[in-house]
Amino acid sequence: MTMKTPEEYLASLRARDLKLWIDGVLVDDPVDHPRVRPAINAVAETYALAHEPDTAELATAWSDLVSARVNRFTHLFRSPEDLVAKVRLQRILGKRTGTCFQRCVGMDGLNAAFIATWEADEAAHQRFLSWLTAVQRADQVICGAMTDAKGDRSKRPTEQPDQFLRIVERRDDGIVLRGAKLHQTGAANSHQILVMPGQGLKAGEEDFAFIAAMPVDAPGITMVLGRQPADDRRGGPDAGNARYGGQEVVVLFEDVFVPAERVFVDGDIAACGVLLEAFGGYHRASYGGCKPGNLDVLIGASAQLAELHGVRQASHVRDKLVEMVHLTETIHGVGLAASHKSTQHAAGLWQVDPILANVCKHNVTRLPFEILRLAEDLAGGLMATMPSIADLDHPHIGAGLRTVVGSRARAHLLRLVEWMTYGSGAVPFRIECMHGAGSPQAQRIILERQTDWTSRMAQARALAGLTD
Amino acid sequence: MTMKTPEEYLASLRARDLKLWIDGVLVDDPVDHPRVRPAINAVAETYALAHEPDTAELATAWSDLVSARVNRFTHLFRSPEDLVAKVRLQRILGKRTGTCFQRCVGMDGLNAAFIATWEADEAAHQRFLSWLTAVQRADQVICGAMTDAKGDRSKRPTEQPDQFLRIVERRDDGIVLRGAKLHQTGAANSHQILVMPGQGLKAGEEDFAFIAAMPVDAPGITMVLGRQPADDRRGGPDAGNARYGGQEVVVLFEDVFVPAERVFVDGDIAACGVLLEAFGGYHRASYGGCKPGNLDVLIGASAQLAELHGVRQASHVRDKLVEMVHLTETIHGVGLAASHKSTQHAAGLWQVDPILANVCKHNVTRLPFEILRLAEDLAGGLMATMPSIADLDHPHIGAGLRTVVGSRARAHLLRLVEWMTYGSGAVPFRIECMHGAGSPQAQRIILERQTDWTSRMAQARALAGLTD
């Protein structure tokens, strides 16, 4: 079971007692809900690749914890090669699904928690390892729950506690959590929630400083599915992406009890800071894998549409396609480099280069937007003005529409580009590009902090002939 | 009646016998249909401004044809001031509605047709003037029908006639048209269709070379509403723009008869070329008005959200807002300049500077995309992950959501930004920016053709000290 099949994954989801609300209704079986299933299909590919001959080696890794190969998404970064393999695997999955496959926050989060608990104390680390061993054995999807509502950004958590997930009671046998976590990608498709602080904390803010885990169906946990443009088209003829999709969930915690053995860190401000920094690096490099994979799809769709339009060889079309590739590989290259140029933490795990990881993600907040612009250029206006594809079969208007649309292939490819640029797929694609793993300014802060200004200034003075 | 009120406009729409299909259903009364009404509301503002004290002078103009003031959208460009007034009015309306108000193609089209018919022959011009006089008297909305399906862009119309609207029969009393026009913005909210060729034609392609007009409910005309992301949210709590929206329609012509007095040009290749060039200039400058107006809304929403988030004074936030303004005014400035720097055509109308008009539109295919990127940055992730606003009032989950969302104002402003960036409003905003009035390459072709390379090269040689 350390490498579930997609079918076993789906069965394990059905076994949960999840409280998921969609448009005001408590959903009975999320697995078959049309708004949810595309997201599950995307996660399922992370299981599928572990069993396919071409990808099995990349998608799995040997784990000393369980003395078996495990799915890479539950694996620890034991070498630079592990970090590079992660990015390569993410690109394959990003291309395979055209969207977010929702399992990276958990993977990057558990690695960060490994380091943070190691820094905290031996007991914390052992509690964490015990949990991780179970996760690896069951090949679970971990929802890494980090972002709080934050309210007024100029205020501290203690000034507006209800804007943060917090400990409202400390008992002998555990803690009680109240509040919410936002932007929980893939939460409804997960088995466990790993709660982590969403920002740097300081003394006096211990109630917000904890790392803990619980099942997604723990009493008191309620999920509400996010609303996305065209999300009602899922499963229909205008779906865009015929099979896959993303998922965003608000997770409400109404006095959720977490037993002590699943509370890895409680009130340790420093350890929480370690986790944030480690996670930020890991996850910002991850975007150098998945988003180039998504972009491969957009490039492919644009090239295919250009062929269908009879303009594939026009010089400006070729130039735009090459530009899309250039920008995509710029992102991917830096993501790879951040992974290759890693260093080993005393806890044994390897960590990405912080500058390159932040540069990678920062490019992700920019370059895909230009690629999208080019894709919208190449797609042409019909992408936005086409009636429903269902209308193509209509007895009265179908014939006329079929003439002007030209081919089913064109219609569906236009819907795919629409889906990624300004439809339901835009959330896991473009908004994740912008805000996933931290908004642009977060990366700039790290870049400023990590840059060795002193040596650069000294060398400039030296070359200017100045003697200090 | 030369300046209808909004109410009279709505009444006139109800009086039509329009054949409009929406998602496979022939709609009874489009005016009250939730998918259509926001677009009508937007057009209605072009009528409202003619009656409001602050804008009445700008929104109307004296017409010698009817010896009365008329709505500017039916007016001829009799002076540079008319062209500048158009751009100024468009900005006001773009800001007022946050979307496309759908009446500019008709306005720019009738001015281009004025010149083209004047170039054709006296009789053609008189037929046109007779029609225009009626249009002005009734203050009608003209759907300027230009773009054909085009199919394989490497083929001529004669090689794939069904991809173009064409004359299939010439009778003594008129012509019969077959085919379709695509991307018909606001067609279902119009009174008349002005059909025009969609591209340059040459000898032998006379069946595609005509300019004519007909009511939108002429026998044989069928309209099919385009499908847009989140278009089903219109009228609901997640609408984004609470009142206004765009509209894209496919217009099918199944043997539509046009009586001779409404056929202004038939088979005159040269006159059609004149129309295309004149229209291109007018309409590309128009984008210097409406889109800056739309962008004002996006800027305002971003600034307002920053205030609600408590970050309005953060230096990077202020910098991004200023950048949005800078890019917006760049577009507007060039649009104004194209209008000021106009020249008079022999037919009496004034024409925009062709280089500046194309530069204006070309910037519209770029700069708003960066502004959108900044807006998505400033909005934050909740824009994409928020559940339906209806859920905020839900008895079970409402309280928890209200806490994390913070305020109704924030929720609705996030929906507004979502609507403009990747929701239903993205079609009239970003896709129009890209493809309206011609895709980017179309502008580059004109720029290359209009630039005086010779004088620039000569001056470079002179300054390099070369004597020719």
Added chain:
Amino acid sequence: MTMKTPEEYLASLRARDLKLWIDGVLVDDPVDHPRVRPAINAVAETYALAHEPDTAELATAWSDLVSARVNRFTHLFRSPEDLVAKVRLQRILGKRTGTCFQRCVGMDGLNAAFIATWEADEAAHQRFLSWLTAVQRADQVICGAMTDAKGDRSKRPTEQPDQFLRIVERRDDGIVLRGAKLHQTGAANSHQILVMPGQGLKAGEEDFAFIAAMPVDAPGITMVLGRQPADDRRGGPDAGNARYGGQEVVVLFEDVFVPAERVFVDGDIAACGVLLEAFGGYHRASYGGCKPGNLDVLIGASAQLAELHGVRQASHVRDKLVEMVHLTETIHGVGLAASHKSTQHAAGLWQVDPILANVCKHNVTRLPFEILRLAEDLAGGLMATMPSIADLDHPHIGAGLRTVVGSRARAHLLRLVEWMTYGSGAVPFRIECMHGAGSPQAQRIILERQTDWTSRMAQARALAGLTD
């Protein structure tokens, strides 16, 4: 004499008793100095155009002050047309010379001083008008002296007075000035210096708050010529621009006495603020004229080189040339628009639109740099690796070099592009683009201040369906 000929201008320069130091040597006759003459040649074109049939009307204007036509560079902005004519004239001169013609700061400065003295008091205004009348009669070049050394930008003038030009003595018959003005474009080619404050001042800083004028050879004034890359090539075969060039001068004021009738404003903080704002608007719009003219030369040289290289029709070359035009006209369009959209000040003069003027200049700090990059791309590597053109005639190495260089035309055009991009001409071109009329941040400050955020936020709220 209200419209001197170029020859009369040169004679008038020789009549001065200027103290100009070049590389440590006090120059006898600057007019014939090879480092100075190209700059004089550029200014002389402002005189030439007033006499050439094609440009005389544009380059001159009727002045009520002297009841005669005067050179436009001494003229007041009496109408929007005057402001537009200025920009048009600047483009012609920018193209004619390929560089800065150095007379705009004076022109924009005297207009700003007109308004500032009018705001100050009647006597101030009369002193100014008296001086201006003399300037117009003699058709003089005015050096607008604004920028101070400023030292530590975080300190006020009173904390570091030696970093500012200041009044060190107030006498009954006038004032005594000490300090310096930097970046004095064309100072050595001028007749008069109009000293103005270089930044906003506040109460207690009256010694820095004055507007006054004096001849360039007033006792105590010393000029030092700036050093520029390749400035020693001027007049030689590798000059680049065979005839014209820019000029930057440090002007030292060592206790310069200014008689009372030439002290227009003394200690009036408010009037100085008025001057700064008025000047900023005028001069930022000016860049919408001259720099597009310079860019015309760069575009022409690039196109000509592409022809010589046999690649003029390559699609990527055409695309790059079109891009250069697009960006150039974007700048020019906004400059024109800022002028057209002007408003009348109570003093009678017209003022440019402050937002568009700042947008114009802000684009000048960006777009030419991309154009330069494209020019460097199209020029090819030989621009940077070519030996001296003199070597082409060398008995030993000339033949071999002539073969590889191909033609004199190519060699000289490469030198012209080099001169503009990273040679002597880069100072008046690219560095002026960046810092002339204020560095980029200065424009952003004005844009933030001038933008009506309130109305944009209100409209966003309205469209989001919020009722205030």
Added chain:
Amino acid sequence: MTMKTPEEYLASLRARDLKLWIDGVLVDDPVDHPRVRPAINAVAETYALAHEPDTAELATAWSDLVSARVNRFTHLFRSPEDLVAKVRLQRILGKRTGTCFQRCVGMDGLNAAFIATWEADEAAHQRFLSWLTAVQRADQVICGAMTDAKGDRSKRPTEQPDQFLRIVERRDDGIVLRGAKLHQTGAANSHQILVMPGQGLKAGEEDFAFIAAMPVDAPGITMVLGRQPADDRRGGPDAGNARYGGQEVVVLFEDVFVPAERVFVDGDIAACGVLLEAFGGYHRASYGGCKPGNLDVLIGASAQLAELHGVRQASHVRDKLVEMVHLTETIHGVGLAASHKSTQHAAGLWQVDPILANVCKHNVTRLPFEILRLAEDLAGGLMATMPSIADLDHPHIGAGLRTVVGSRARAHLLRLVEWMTYGSGAVPFRIECMHGAGSPQAQRIILERQTDWTSRMAQARALAGLTD
């Protein structure tokens, strides 16, 4: 001697009988010539690093050919680590010198020649290895001579043979070469020339298809030093970079005899193609090392100037500095990634990833230009208007200038930024960024060719739900 000291390197240069012309004069001893020495100083650092404790390991490598450690610049890429080490070493040297250290074309060229001769035939490879062994033993600088004059780019070499270096005679004991090679970076500081074809060739063009080597002072070889802006300032107070500089040379070949054992390939079109492709990859990745190093200096100078100006903590200044870092590391990251993601050629050497290598160089043709723009922004106008630094000590004007300039440090740092942006250092920096290792379009051609369009299109179709 496999790792010369800088002193030994200089001595070896003096031992040559070089024919170098500078401004029409045959130079006696280039080593001490002020126009040449800075370039030699830069190359000398490649020798120095091999002996410094901190860098010795990185700057040298074990060579099986000579059974000793050799300077890395003569080393073969025997592993991915060698390729990564190259890029890391290049960054150190780029930062150390602030300019081009001129030894990379030779290094990348000899690796490409290794592969090409291996592909040609065993004898060719043995001749090459014999030469390379001698090069490693003597630790020589190799001038990789590739670019021909090319004349009219639309013509083939056979149509304009004098525009290409070519074999004019084949003798039993060797070949005779005539023509020239352009853009020979560091040629006058080299020991050997490795001549290679400058472009793809086809059957019938065998006279242009050869790879051979000869000493730089072989009979018939004449060098002419390129002219650069401000190159006469070298060694003086306004030098900018006080110690280092670049060098560009035209190398004329007037019937140069090359003995058979140094003719590695003659007439083998295919092998020449292999060399071009291999070299292109290697050298385009090299730019991911050296140019980020150069940019470190520019960033350092900008930060240092901001401190001197008292604005280092201004938010817009910090933001610009972070942007400079972000763009620099983007380049470096992709250069590293291209090296890490290498594959082994059958000849035993490792080759960079062709897509990432081209993406790396393509970013180098863009991003440094934006960084330069920001550096010019931060430097302020005085960079362009400052008199000679010598003037600061002038008895008459020195005191006044010292006051306005503020400090020697500022003056020299401004000159350093000037030198890199539009002075003599701009040639090895910005023009190399643009044209070194191929102009931008060359990279786009490779990117288009190397991209797997088919799989991307197939995946797009699959996600759109289309079954092929």
